[in-house]
Amino acid sequence: MDASVVVVGAGPAGLMLAGELRLAGIDVIVLDRLPERTGESRGIGFTIRTMEVFDQRGLLSRFGEIETSEAGHFGGLPLDLGLLGAAHGAARTVPQSTTEAVLESWARDLGAEIRRGHSVTGFVEDAEGVTVTVAGGPNLRARYVVGCDGGRSTVRNIAGFDFPGTPATTELFLADLRGVELEPRMIGERTPGGMVMVARLPGGIHRIIVGERGTPPPQRRTAPPEFNEVADVWKRLTGTDISDAEPVWVSAFGDAARQVTEYRRGRVLLAGDAAHVHLPAGGQGMNTSVQDSVNLGWKLAAVVRGTAPETLLDTYHDERHEVGRQLLANTRAQSTLILGGDEVGPLRDTLAELLDGHPEVVRRLAAKVSGLDIRYETGGGSHPLLGARMPRLSLLRDGRPTSSSELLRSGRGVLLDLEDNATLRGRARGWADRVDIVTASRHGDLLDEDPLVRTAAVLLRPDGHVAWAAPGSRSDLPMALARWFGPAR
Incomplete structure (x- = not known):
């Protein structure tokens, strides 16, 4: 190989x-x-x-x-x-x-x-x-x-x-411009003939997006559109002439799905x-x-x-x-x-x-x-974070501040023990070559309704999603570890 x-x-x-x-x-x-x-x-x-x-x-x-x-x-x-x-x-x-x-x-x-x-x-x-x-x-x-x-x-x-x-029904143009001053416009701002957008980027560049209603894309573009084509559409939809601007980059895209x-x-x-x-x-x-x-x-x-x-x-x-x-x-x-x-x-x-x-x-x-509504299937249970991504939690580990996000820097799984439970850690020892077993305490105030207030431990996948939590998971810890990390060593 x-x-x-x-x-x-x-x-x-x-x-x-x-x-x-x-x-x-x-x-x-x-x-x-x-x-x-x-x-x-x-x-x-x-x-x-x-x-x-x-x-x-x-x-x-x-x-x-x-x-x-x-x-x-x-x-x-x-x-x-x-x-x-x-x-x-x-x-x-x-x-x-x-x-x-x-x-x-x-x-x-x-x-x-x-x-x-x-x-x-x-x-x-x-x-x-x-x-x-x-x-x-x-x-x-x-x-x-x-x-x-x-x-x-x-x-x-x-x-x-x-x-x-579905194929694209409308072609839209994108252009990054220098040498022009335009007021910002939110994406999707509608005009009688289509939509426009303006965003200011670093370096004095303005990005525009413009789409004229009823203009399907050509069969297949083999090169980016010419800037004068973009400027013409912009003028028709806004009444503003941008033809003297310097185009840094011009592109076209559609609404295919x-x-x-x-x-x-x-x-x-x-x-x-x-x-x-x-x-x-x-x-x-x-x-x-x-x-x-x-x-x-x-x-x-x-x-x-x-x-x-x-x-x-x-x-x-x-x-x-x-x-x-x-x-x-x-x-x-x-x-x-x-x-x-x-x-x-x-x-x-x-x-x-x-x-x-x-x-x-x-x-x-x-x-x-x-992207915050994503939740994966974990086998069921009552804990509200199961399948969701672990929210950033401030922690004290060995007396030093850290966070749940920092524990994931290595790209490994993490078993976070929040109640210093030696029995729990022992049950995970067979996966220690793939999962970091961490004992830590909460650092900072949490609202009473925060699900992490009453959480004893969580198992985090390397992507940060909660695969198991106590109390509240239907499966036990070894089952969750085996499901996501393979058999114990």
């Missing part, structure tokens, strides 16, 4: 997966067809859930100062993300080019090998692994291949994954846009892609190491396919609200009324677009 895992695609999903695999000590080669990073910034921020994910891996400091906001939207209707009470806000101005640079540096620091200018042209799977044919480099042999190569995924096409859904029927076929898996495409409402696509990789990385590593059975990989499809399905549902709903004609006016008015007078509706939609 040239590597245990070959990852195809060096975007956020592929680089995040490479880092996760290296945290677990798995050798990985990342292939990308481009000779270097493009510097393009299709995504410009992180949802609250991605901020939590980067925090638990100690990555936030690598981004420098991050501007956060509690302002969100659903289909252009404003949402107060502060009602979620999360430890982080949403990041609004981090270009995707910066995200890719940070994740590549992290993955390389951990020992990932990244080969650029290498295109995958085919692969053949057998009982022991996959032989990958590469243009621009030697062929490779690996145990698994993961396609993180975007909406037009070569890996998906070669492997024959079904990719049903598609998802593969399975995230794994044997030794070939998909993550990110290779598995799901949709209108990029609220930047959910890149964020969901990163979270796909965090879900997959530790599971694939455990199977490669031989500490967990191959059936653990089936939970990747079970968990993330449902997340992707809900993602497509909410972005299609937002697409209707943003791109629909006059007929959606009553729908927008009704939803605006609900958002204005019912905080529980705001919280529900805010959690959906922030």
Whole structure:
């Protein structure tokens, strides 16, 4: 084997997966067809859930100062993300080019090998692994291949994954501009002929998005649109002339909504846009892609190491396919609200009324677009955190302050004992090679209704989700450990 895992695609999903695999000590080669990073910034921020994910891996400091906001939207209707009470806000101005640079540096620091200018042209799977044919480099042999190569995924096409859904009905343009002053406009701001958006980025750059109603995309664009095409649409919809601006980057996208029927076929898996495409409402696509990789990385590593059975990989499809399905549902709903004609006016008015007078509706939609509504199946029980991601909890360990997020930095599982229970720790000793067994106490005040006030212990998966909690889990601790981490040593 040239590597245990070959990852195809060096975007956020592929680089995040490479880092996760290296945290677990798995050798990985990342292939990308481009000779270097493009510097393009299709995504410009992180949802609250991605901020939590980067925090638990100690990555936030690598981004420098991050501007956060509690302002969100659903289909252009404003949402107060502060009602979620999360430890982080949403990041609004981090270009995707910066995200890719940070994740590549992290993955390389951990020992990932990244080969650029290498295109995958085919692969053949057998009982022991996959032989990958590469243009621009030697062929490779690996145990698994993961396609993180975007909406037009070569890996998906070669492997024959079904990719049903709806085609794009509207083409939208995106342009990053210098030398122009425009007032900010929220995504989904409607005009008589379509929608517009303006966001200010670092370095004096303005990002615009514009979509003209009733303009389906061409059959297939082979090159980015010319800037004059974008400027013409902008003038028709806003009356403003931006033709003298300097275009830094111009692109086009549509509102297609598609998802593969399975995230794994044997030794070939998909993550990110290779598995799901949709209108990029609220930047959910890149964020969901990163979270796909965090879900997959530790599971694939455990199977490669031989500490967990191959059936653990089936939970990747079970968990993330449902997340992707809900993602497509909410972005299609937002697409209707943003791109629909006059007929959606009553729908927008009704939803605006609900958002204005019912905080529980705001919280529900805010959690959906922030990634905080995700909960995985754990076998049942009464504890309210089962299957959810562990909220950041301040702790004292051996008299020193730490947090539940910091305990996850190594990418291992964590059994957090909050009542110094030696019997409990003894029952987990057979998994100590894969799970950190930590005794700590709560540090700081918690509200009486906080479920962590009466929690004696929690078992955290490497992705931060609660797999078992006491009291309240239907299964006992050894059963939960065996389910997620394989048989005891």
